[in-house]
Each structure stands twice: as C-alpha cells, then as structure tokens.
Amino acid sequence: MTVAGADPAHTPDLRFISDGDGGTRVELSGAWNLRSLQLVLPALVARLGACGSDVRWDLRSVVTLDHAGAMLLWRAWGRRRIAGLELRPEHEALFTHFAPVAFQAAPRRRRTWIGKFLSVGARVAIALEHLRDLVALLGCIVLDAVQLVRHPARVPIREISANIYRTGAQALGITALVGFLIGVVLSYLSSNQLRTFGADVFIVNILGISIVRELGPVLAAILVAGRSGSAMTAQIGVMRVTEELDAMAVLGIPHTLRLILPKVIALAIALPLIVLWTNAMALAGGMLSAHIELGISFRYFLGSLPDAVPVANFWLGLGKGAVFGVLIALVACHFGLRIQPNTESLGIGTTNAVVSAITVVIIVDAVFAVTFSHIGIY
Amino acid sequence: MDDCIIDIRGLWTRFGGNVVHRDIDLCVHRGEVLSLVGGSGSGKTTLLRQMLGLERPSHGEVRVFGRSLYEGTADELRTLRHRWGVLFQEGALFSALSVYDNVALPLRELKTVDEDLIRDLVGLKLELVGIEAQHFAKMPAELSGGMVKRVALARALALEPELLFLDEPTAGLDPDRSESFVRLIADLRRELGLTVVMVTHDLDTLVALSTRVAVLADQRIVVIGPMYEVAAFTHDFIRNFFQGERGRRALGAVGAHAADADTGREPAVAG
Numbered sequence: 001m002t003v004a005g006a007d008p009a010h011t012p013d014l015r016f017i018s019d020g021d022g023g024t025r026v027e028l029s030g031a032w033n034l035r036s037l038q039l040v041l042p043a044l045v046a047r048l049g050a051c052g053s054d055v056r057w058d059l060r061s062v063v064t065l066d067h068a069g070a071m072l073l074w075r076a077w078g079r080r081r082i083a084g085l086e087l088r089p090e091h092e093a094l095f096t097h098f099a100p101v102a103f104q105a106a107p108r109r110r111r112t113w114i115g116k117f118l119s120v121g122a123r124v125a126i127a128l129e130h131l132r133d134l135v136a137l138l139g140c141i142v143l144d145a146v147q148l149v150r151h152p153a154r155v156p157i158r159e160i161s162a163n164i165y166r167t168g169a170q171a172l173g174i175t176a177l178v179g180f181l182i183g184v185v186l187s188y189l190s191s192n193q194l195r196t197f198g199a200d201v202f203i204v205n206i207l208g209i210s211i212v213r214e215l216g217p218v219l220a221a222i223l224v225a226g227r228s229g230s231a232m233t234a235q236i237g238v239m240r241v242t243e244e245l246d247a248m249a250v251l252g253i254p255h256t257l258r259l260i261l262p263k264v265i266a267l268a269i270a271l272p273l274i275v276l277w278t279n280a281m282a283l284a285g286g287m288l289s290a291h292i293e294l295g296i297s298f299r300y301f302l303g304s305l306p307d308a309v310p311v312a313n314f315w316l317g318l319g320k321g322a323v324f325g326v327l328i329a330l331v332a333c334h335f336g337l338r339i340q341p342n343t344e345s346l347g348i349g350t351t352n353a354v355v356s357a358i359t360v361v362i363i364v365d366a367v368f369a370v371t372f373s374h375i376g377i378y
Numbered sequence: 379m380d381d382c383i384i385d386i387r388g389l390w391t392r393f394g395g396n397v398v399h400r401d402i403d404l405c406v407h408r409g410e411v412l413s414l415v416g417g418s419g420s421g422k423t424t425l426l427r428q429m430l431g432l433e434r435p436s437h438g439e440v441r442v443f444g445r446s447l448y449e450g451t452a453d454e455l456r457t458l459r460h461r462w463g464v465l466f467q468e469g470a471l472f473s474a475l476s477v478y479d480n481v482a483l484p485l486r487e488l489k490t491v492d493e494d495l496i497r498d499l500v501g502l503k504l505e506l507v508g509i510e511a512q513h514f515a516k517m518p519a520e521l522s523g524g525m526v527k528r529v530a531l532a533r534a535l536a537l538e539p540e541l542l543f544l545d546e547p548t549a550g551l552d553p554d555r556s557e558s559f560v561r562l563i564a565d566l567r568r569e570l571g572l573t574v575v576m577v578t579h580d581l582d583t584l585v586a587l588s589t590r591v592a593v594l595a596d597q598r599i600v601v602i603g604p605m606y607e608v609a610a611f612t613h614d615f616i617r618n619f620f621q622g623e624r625g626r627r628a629l630g631a632v633g634a635h636a637a638d639a640d641t642g643r644e645p646a647v648a649g
Binding site: 033034035038039041042045066067068071072074075090093094096097098340341342343344 | 457460461472473474488490491492495498499502503505506517518519537538568569570571
C-alpha cells in the first residue's frame with residue numbers, strides 16, 4: 001500500500017481485453033479507493049455502466065481497494081457477486097458485508113393540504129402551551145416568593161446580587177452609549193422642526209416626556225432583553241444539556257427558587273435603575289444637541305425640565321422598567337427550560353427567547369400607554 | 379524508520395510553567411494498534427490531540443503519513459485529514475443531524491460523490507457497525523451510549539481512513555457492550571487493514587486490542603512495547619495499573635494473547 005493521490009500510476013482505470021475464447025475481460029488497475037476515485041468519479045461511473053453484464057472482471061492489478069471502490073463495482077455488477085471475478089485474496093474480505101438490496105432512504109413526507117391545515121393547528125396549540133407554561137412558571141415563582149417570606153433565611157441573596165451585577169452593573173456601558181446617541185439624534189431632528197415654528201424652548205418638553213415616559217424604559221428593556229435575556233436562556237439551556245438541572249432536582253433544590261426567582265427579582269431591581277441611567281444619558285445627549293443646534297443653555301434645560309415633565313412620568317417609567325424586567329426574565333427562563341438537549345434547540349431557544357421578550361415588552365408598553373393615557377400629561 | 383505512519387520527534391508541551399511532555403519520541407508503525415496509557419493528567423489526550431493537529435506542541439514535530447501537520451496549504455492539510463478517522467470519547471455526533479446524515483456528512487463534504495453512492499456507502503458503514511436501518515432516521519439524542527459510539531465509529535470510517543484514532547473507545551459502556559464494541563473494532567481493523575492509535579483506561583480493552591502499549595508517566599514515555607513486556611516493566615505507575623487486582627485479572631489472558639500480539643520488537647525504553 002503506497003500513498004495514492006494525484007499520482008498517475010494510481011489513477012483508477014479500466015480497460016477491455018479480448019480473450020482468446022471470444023469473451024471480454026475488464027481489467028481494472030490503479031487505486032480504487034475513495035481518495036483517488038473522487039477525482040474521476042463521474043467519468044468512471046459512466047464507463048462502468050457501459051461494461052455490460054457478460055464480461056469477466058479482473059481485479060488483480062488493483063493496488064488498493066476500499067469500500068467506496070468495491071461499492072462502485074458492486075453497483076456495476078447489479079448488486080451481486082458475479083461469476084468470473086478474479087481478485088486478490090486480501091480484497092476478498094471487503095465484499096463480505098455487501099447486501100444484494102440497497103438501503104432504501106425513508107421517503108420524504110409530502111405536504112398535503114390536510115398537513116398544512118394541521119400544522120396551523122399545531123402552531124396554535126404550541127402558542128397555547130407556551131402561554132400555559134408561562135403562567136405556570138409565574139405561579140411557581142409566586143409560591144416560591146411566599147415561601148421565602150415565611151423563611152427569610154432561604155432568600156438566595158448571593159444569586160440575586162450576582163444577577164443584579166451581571167444584568168445591571170455590566171449593562172451600564174452599552175445603555176449609556178445607546179441612550180446618549182438616541183438623545184442626540186432625537187434632539188437634533190426635533191430641533192430642526194421646532195426652529196421652523198419658532199418653538200425652540202419646547203425641545204425640553206419633547207425630549208423630557210418622550211425619553212422619561214417612553215424611550216428610556218423601552219430602550220433599556222430592549223437592550224437588556226438582547227443582552228441578559230439571551231444569556232439567561234442559554235445558561236439554563238446549557239444546564240439542561242449537561243443535566244445540571246436534573247442534578248439540582250435530585251438534590252432537592254427547586255430550579256424555580258435557585259435559578260429563576262433570583263433572575264426575576266434581580267431584573268425587577270436592576271431594570272428600573274438601568275431605565276434611570278438610560279434616561280439620564282439620553283437627556284444629556286439631547287441637552288448637548290439642543291445646546292449646539294438651538295443654543296439652549298444647560299442651566300435653562302435642566303431648570304425647566306421639572307416644569308415640563310410632571311413627576312408622574314418618572315414614576316411611570318420606573319414602574320414600566322420593573323414590569324419589563326420581570327417579563328424579560330420570565331420569558332427568558334421559560335424558553336431556557338424548554339430547550340432540548342441538543343445544540344440546534346439551544347440556538348432556536350435563545351433566538352425565540354429574545355424575539356419573544358422584545359415583542360412582549362412592546363405589547364405591554366402599548367397596554368401601559370392606553371391604561372395611563374390620562375396620567376402625567378397636561 | 380520509513381514505515382512510521384505517525385512520527386513524533388522531540389515533542390515538548392508546556393501549559394504555563396507546567397511541563398506535560400518532556401522530549402517525547404514516538405513512532406506508530408503501519409498496521410499496529412498502539413495504546414497510550416498513563417495516569418490522569420499525564421497528557422495522553424493532549425498527545426492524541428497533537429497527533430490530530432488540534433493542538434500544537436511547544437516544541438518538536440509531529441509528522442503523519444510523512445507530512446508535517448503545521449506546513450502545507452489548506453488543501454494539502456484537508457487531504458491529509460481525510461486519511462484518518464477519529465472516534466471521540468463522547469462520540470461528538472452532530473446533534474442537529476440524524477444518524478444517517480451524520481455519517482453522510484463527510485462524504486457530502488467531498489462534493490464529488492453523488493447522493494446514490496453516498497446512500498449505499500452510508501448504509502454499508504452503518505451495517506458494518508451493526509446499526510439497523512430502523513435507526514437511520516433517529517437523532518443522536520434518541521440513541522443509547524453504545525449506539526452513539528457505533529454511529530461515531532461509522533462516521534470515523536466514512537472516508538475510508540487508513541488511520542483510526544480512538545479516545546477512550548469503551549468509556550461509559552457497560553461490560554457487555556464494551557466487549558462487543560472491542561470485538562467490532564478488532565474485526566474492522568482486520569478487514570480494513572487500519573492502523574489504530576488508542577487512548578484508554580480500560581484494561582480489558584487494552585489487552586484485547588493492543589499490539590503495542592506506550593506508558594506515559596513522569597512527562598515521558600517510560601516504556602513502549604508489547605503488552606506482556608510492558609506489564610513486566612518496573613515502574614510505580616505500571617505496578618499500580620497492571621499489577622493490581624484488576625490488572626492481574628485482565629492480564630490473565632495475556633499469556634495466550636502474547637503469542638499472536640508479539641510483533642517481535644524489543645521494548646524501546648525512551649528517555
């Protein structure tokens with residue numbers, strides 16, 4: 001056995017030789033292994049197909065033969081051991097596992113209209129199942145929280161604190177950057193419009209209300225959903241894959257208490273603080289832009305802000321932050337718990353968690369907008 | 379020696395200040411089954427990964443089929459990699475692909491083999507390792523540990539390799555399954571003429587498959603040679619490993635085994 005590659009001496013080849021008795025013999029030569037075959041495969045298959053059935057086969061000059069080569073020949077022979085086959089004894093063993101019938105791939109299921117109809121139903125059923133599981137998870141967490149009130153010593157303080165650090169403190173940088181830039185852009189675009197009407201001073205009202213009431217909470221929630229929500233889903237999902245969740249269950253540690261509740265509480269605390277921070281940064285950006293574009297001084301901007309924005313907006317924003325935090329953590333953990341122990345499910349689960357968390361945040365924000373439409377606005 | 383399929387010269391591995399391998403030389407001959415044994419942390423798996431080109435030693439050279447793993451174009455390296463198959467400890471099946479697709483993947487990646495031939499070859503490989511057609515459509519998560527290993531072996535053999543690496547082939551299998559898996563590997567090796575490099579802890583596997591055993595300890599290969607010679611060598615690790623209760627039991631068969639395992643080579647004491 002020698003190294004076979006592009007070496008012409010090893011190129012698999014066949015030639016027809018007429019025997020004295022009028023029969024035809026096919027003599028194979030070269031290396032009939034996958035490495036050499038793959039270079040010349042289509043041409044060789046065609047030539048093998050043209051050999052006909054009443055020839056004798058001589059494999060004695062074949063340098064190497066492996067399953068791929070043997071399979072090619074087997075197919076040319078019509079899936080049977082033909083008579084008049086001459087081969088080297090060391091190649092004999094290769095044919096022992098060859099079966100006369102080909103393995104049949106399972107036929108692909110065709111989509112019929114009934115199938116499509118049923119798949120719509122299945123989607124609805126899955127959506128309902130998600131809803132039911134989410135409610136069940138929420139129930140578990142409430143029960144856990146009640147337990148914790150009765151036994152304050154069991155409060156998972158360390159987990160909560162670690163989660164606040166990860167989801168809150170470590171998100172300060174990105175929320176500051178995004179908040180500041182949004183503030184600058186919003187202020188710049190609005191000031192152009194306001195200047196046409198000579199209503200320059202109302203920039204404070206526009207920025208104040210929109211940022212404190214709407215943009216700050218939603219922006220922070222979307223960033224945190226993308227950043228921490230995906231991390232939560234992936235963490236719980238990997239724990240499922242590595243059977244850590246089962247280990248916790250066996251040790252009598254409920255996951256809802258040690259894994260999920262701390263995340264929910266931590267995000268309920270951290271997200272309002274992040275909202276506050278994002279508000280501050282966005283207002284700072286807006287203030288800077290207003291100063292450059294409209295010449296409104298920082299002192300005037302800050303001084304008129306409390307008059308322009310009723311304090312109810314501020315509390316509304318923080319309240320939204322807390323609700324969004326709970327929802328993001330719940331949705332993320334819910335998707336994490338549904339992950340199956342395989343890599344594909346992990347990817348799908350994480351994507352779904354982020355998309356669902358952001359969608360839920362925006363839907364709930366709309367509910368807030370309708371419910372509190374009379375509060376905090378003159 | 380020119381019949382070294384894997385040739386390791388002066389290999390050093392350091393992790394930080396910690397020396398794992400100190401000037402290791404090793405030659406794997408064509409057609410043999412070389413087992414690497416050693417205590418945990420002795421660098422068996424690291425050495426295996428270096429032979430696969432997954433890790434690079436701090437010093438020294440690893441040549442496989444006479445080619446360095448660190449030189450050459452991407453195409454050359456890919457061709458080289460097609461000449462060996464690897465069975466990972468946990469199987470490392472792609473969890474998103476079915477059993478059939480796992481074995482078909484390496485063939486499809488060649489881009490030159492048509493789907494009909496792939497179907498026949500995959501069917502053959504899976505039959506070879508004893509997986510029945512009813513399991514072809516299953517996902518790896520639905521398989522038992524023994525079946526995962528069999529499918530992983532079929533995938534390792536998909537590209538008709540000449541060299542097979544086995545990382546703990548029988549770890550996690552019950553004694554019965556492990557015995558039949560060892561028999562399967564032995565049969566395939568004979569039929570396909572494979573060279574095998576194996577890392578194992580399991581004495582029964584070691585005794586049943588190895589033609590030579592290399593013992594890694596004290597950062598070196600302390601002894602390499604046929605089973606019965608290695609077992610007789612005086613070293614702390616070998617005494618604990620081979621000459622304990624379990625070791626003596628497993629080696630009970632070695633007297634008979636020695637006759638056919640004997641490659642006629644003297645045990646080369648390295649270092």
